[in-house]
Amino acid sequence: MITSLALIFLVGLSMAAICKKIYLPRIIGMMVTGLVLDPYVLDLFDPSILGISSELRSIALIIILIKAGLSLDLKDLKQVGRPAILMSFVPASFELLAFIAFGPMLLPITRLEAAIMGAVLGAVSPAVVVPRMVELLEERRGTDKSIPQMIIACSSLDDVYVIVLFTAFCNMAKGGGVNLLTFADVPISIVLGIVLGSLSGILMGRFFELVHKKGGSIRNSYKTILVLGAAFLMMAIEGWVESFVSVSGLLAVMSMACAMKMSCDSSVGKDLAGKFGKLWMAAEVLLFVLVGAAVDIRYTMEAGIMAILAILIALAFRSLGVFLCMIGTKLNKKEKLYCILCHIPKATVQAAIGSVPLSMGLPCGNMVLSVAVLSIIITAPIGAWAMDIGKSRLLTRER
Numbered sequence: 340m341i342t343s344l345a346l347i348f349l350v351g352l353s354m355a356a357i358c359k360k361i362y363l364p365r366i367i368g369m370m371v372t373g374l375v376l377d378p379y380v381l382d383l384f385d386p387s388i389l390g391i392s393s394e395l396r397s398i399a400l401i402i403i404l405i406k407a408g409l410s411l412d413l414k415d416l417k418q419v420g421r422p423a424i425l426m427s428f429v430p431a432s433f434e435l436l437a438f439i440a441f442g443p444m445l446l447p448i449t450r451l452e453a454a455i456m457g458a459v460l461g462a463v464s465p466a467v468v469v470p471r472m473v474e475l476l477e478e479r480r481g482t483d484k485s486i487p488q489m490i491i492a493c494s495s496l497d498d499v500y501v502i503v504l505f506t507a508f509c510n511m512a513k514g515g516g517v518n519l520l521t522f523a524d525v526p527i528s529i530v531l532g533i534v535l536g537s538l539s540g541i542l543m544g545r546f547f548e549l550v551h552k553k554g555g556s557i558r559n560s561y562k563t564i565l566v567l568g569a570a571f572l573m574m575a576i577e578g579w580v581e582s583f584v585s586v587s588g589l590l591a592v593m594s595m596a597c598a599m600k601m602s603c604d605s606s607v608g609k610d611l612a613g614k615f616g617k618l619w620m621a622a623e624v625l626l627f628v629l630v631g632a633a634v635d636i637r638y639t640m641e642a643g644i645m646a647i648l649a650i651l652i653a654l655a656f657r658s659l660g661v662f663l664c665m666i667g668t669k670l671n672k673k674e675k676l677y678c679i680l681c682h683i684p685k686a687t688v689q690a691a692i693g694s695v696p697l698s699m700g701l702p703c704g705n706m707v708l709s710v711a712v713l714s715i716i717i718t719a720p721i722g723a724w725a726m727d728i729g730k731s732r733l734l735t736r737e738r
Contacts, residue, residue, distance in 0.1 A: 343388040346376055351624040364723035366467065366627045370686075370715075373631020384632060392629045393691065399626035400466055400687065401570045401592055402618050407469050407491050408540075408596025409612040410476045423489045425664040427496030428525075430682050431461040433660030435504065437653040445645040446710075451512055452703035455696055458505035459707055460653060460714050462688035465494045465589070466626055467719055468681055470619065471726045481677070481734035484670055490681045491593075498688055499528050499587045505692060512701050524585040532587030535576065536594025539569055543595070544602025551604070562607070563614040569595060630719075633690040634712050642709035650714050657682055673733040680729050684722030685714040 354368030376383045388395075435457035442453030472487035472494075481487055503524045543566065550557055557565075570592045577588030600608035658679045665675050693711030697704030 340385050340387045343383070343385040346383060347372070347388075347628045348621070348624055350376065351628040355624070364720060364727050366623075366723050367720040369624055369627035370631035370634075370719065373628040374634055374636060376628075377632040377634070377636075379635050379637055389632065392633060396466075396626050396629050396633075396687070396690075397574065398571075399619075399622035400589070401567070401574065402615055402622045403469050403473065404465070404495070404589060404593045405566060405570055405596045406612060406615040406619055407473050408593040409600050409608050409615065410473050411488055411491065411593075411597050411600075422664050422668050423492045426489070426493035426661060426678075426682075428500045429664050430463075430657045430660035431497050431501050434461045434653045434657040435501075437656035438649065441652050442649055445649045446706060448703050448706055451508065452701070452707070455505065455508045455512060455701070455703060456707050456710055457653070458501055458508055459689060459693055459696075459711050460650070460685060461504070461657075462498045462501040462685070463494050463682050464684045464686035464688065464719065464722075465498065466630065466687040467684035467723055468494045468726075470623065471723070471730075472681075475730060475734070478730075479737040480730055481674065481737075483735070483737040484668075484674060486670070486674060486678065486734065490678065494681075495587075495589050495593060496529060498589065499532075500525050501688065502692070503528070503585070505695075509696065509699060509701070512696075512703075513699065528585035528587045529590060531584065532577075532590030533594045535586060536573060536591035536596075537598040539573065539591070540595035540598025540600075541602045543569060544599040544607075547599075547603045547607055559610045559614055562611060563618070566596070566599070566611060627686075630686050630690050630715070634715055635708070636712070638705070638709040638712045639716060642706070642713045646706075646710045646713055647717070650710065650717060654683060654718070677726075677729050677733040680722065680725040680733075683725060684719050685711075686719040689715050 351369045351372045354372045355365035356368070358368035359365055375381055378384065378386075378389065435454065438453045438457030438460065439450055442448055442456060443450055446453075446456075448456065469491055472491045475481050475487040547557060547562065573591040573595060574588040577586050577591070580586055600611075661679045661682050662675060665678060668675075670678070689711040693708050694704075696707045701707075
């Protein structure tokens, strides 16, 4: 495992630096590192590191979500209102409908199997999108109209919505029934995640303030460890109660960081944001190299041209959904275009659930995994590149 970690950091950072030199997103170099070193190409990774790959990716995602929560201002988020709510489910629904309509025409799958595929591919990748939105917050680019705040919020909600639909469709494919209570999991998961995270964040913020008032002090490094431990607990609670009620762990983590920032001195939030920014430097490499390693390049050959066409049609429908969500807002054409670009990348959710239909023994399993792999390879680098290039050309810096 030690050798694998050395390869992840040394080769991953080197490839990221090379990509930056040739004006490509750093994540392309990291994902290529994972693709080349994974078991399906050079097979240089120890099986033990691959065995805990999903947990390591979750840790990296938790770190950037805490950083995002500490950077968010709820007053700005309230100003966004309707578009943020609509973008949490409308674009994904449009993409899902595109797969249901066109999937059976282009690929050897049924309508239900197309719905499963659409649910797998319907989620935008918070791992690609959120770090870039945090950069926009720090650069104060697009913040006058709360664009990064809106994208951060809807990218997390979008994942909850899609995963619930995926579970429902898989249950139907196995011969099980689906009732309205299945779909009620979406609002329940969102509300409980926000409530759990907010209460935890308020308690932690008050604890830090209480210690300070009594003349004590907690080093920022210890605060960072405490916050990280609480975030891990939020994610664990999601697993503990999933058989009784749905709770979004990712939303709980971001809500906790946001509530904690509001409950204690502003300097604490700023210091912690700096600490988690440094942690993200290592976590980013770990996340994207392991996402690349989770991609089985062999399945891309099975997908073919028709799969690429299906992905592009679905993205066109998704873009239409994003555009409709922004009707009536104060955003200009360039800002609306940037919001559309932010909904291109696929990676995190597709790497996590793309192989589930295959492991369940569903006839569409191989095809779903093939298209999921292809979507990551196509959309993650293109989406990241488009956001990096577009931010200076499409968004204005707040003065």
